[in-house]
Amino acid sequence: MMSTVLITGCSSGFGLESAKRFHEAGWEVIATMRTPQQDLLPPSLRLLALDVTDAASVERAVEAAGPIDVLVNNAGFGAVAPVELTAPETARALFETNVLGTLAMVRAVAPHMRRRRAGVIVNVSSTVTVKTLPLIGVYSASKAAVNAFTASLALEMQPFGVRAHLVLPGRAPQTRFGDNAMPHLRGMDDLDYSPQLQGFVQSVLEDQGPVHPRDRRRAGRLARGHRPSRALAYRCWCRRRALDGRGGVGVMVARVYVAPRFRSKNARMTAPISAP
Numbered sequence: 001m002m003s004t005v006l007i008t009g010c011s012s013g014f015g016l017e018s019a020k021r022f023h024e025a026g027w028e029v030i031a032t033m034r035t036p037q038q039d040l041l042p043p044s045l046r047l048l049a050l051d052v053t054d055a056a057s058v059e060r061a062v063e064a065a066g067p068i069d070v071l072v073n074n075a076g077f078g079a080v081a082p083v084e085l086t087a088p089e090t091a092r093a094l095f096e097t098n099v100l101g102t103l104a105m106v107r108a109v110a111p112h113m114r115r116r117r118a119g120v121i122v123n124v125s126s127t128v129t130v131k132t133l134p135l136i137g138v139y140s141a142s143k144a145a146v147n148a149f150t151a152s153l154a155l156e157m158q159p160f161g162v163r164a165h166l167v168l169p170g171r172a173p174q175t176r177f178g179d180n181a182m183p184h185l186r187g188m189d190d191l192d193y194s195p196q197l198q199g200f201v202q203s204v205l206e207d208q209g210p211v212h213p214r215d216r217r218r219a220g221r222l223a224r225g226h227r228p229s230r231a232l233a234y235r236c237w238c239r240r241r242a243l244d245g246r247g248g249v250g251v252m253v254a255r256v257y258v259a260p261r262f263r264s265k266n267a268r269m270t271a272p273i274s275a276p
Helices: 011-022 056-065 088-116 137-160 177-186 194-206 213-224
Strands: 004-007 029-032 046-049 069-074 119-124 161-167 236-242 250-257 261-271
Touching: 004 056, 011 029, 046 056, 056 088, 069 088, 088 119, 088 137, 088 161, 088 213, 119 137, 137 161
Parallel strands: 004 029, 004 069, 029 046, 069 119, 119 161
Antiparallel strands: 161 261, 236 250, 250 261
């Protein structure tokens, strides 16, 4: 029987590429986005409207999806601004989407997995929670919150046969993540912060995320082996590191190779996901 994965935030970037890759590997994929765009995905792939910040939208999507074997909480956005200049409405929006939106999906799907005593929940965070960077402090805080509750979730769900994992991707300059963050940019007109912000923006524009030959070779071996779940559908070579020696949340450390237009310097990926 075909396993089912529901992925949030599939309009672009990692969410879109994950949906395509799982579909290619024979999974039943339910791709979700706020405004469905069927032309982005294969016609045979299921597409649902979902706004993770809207409780009614979450309820409708989960009901329409039916049984879900793997939930990938990918929906989120970033914002570039010094902490003291971050607008209150931006801070609220970051936590509403990145934290409370992820939690809403967990709350909606986890009870069904727990009753079946099977399932996988994958929450997408960021490597900014591992290495401190300036100008994205509130965004980093929102992703750190995801890390924290996912670690607890993994331990809570383990007795029920449900696994919870984190994905911590690195920078992928050629996705739309940066474009989506730019409307929230603050401080370019501030004499103190402007030099930092200009340097940050320039580095993002110039960084193409090198891919190392050894990673391409290892990625190719995984791809030829038809094992997309080894790295949440991203082609990469990983070595596993457990955050908890008693079987808690798992993280994988990797350089990522997805496709030439989605190159990222470094990432932390989830533990292997096999079909339930």
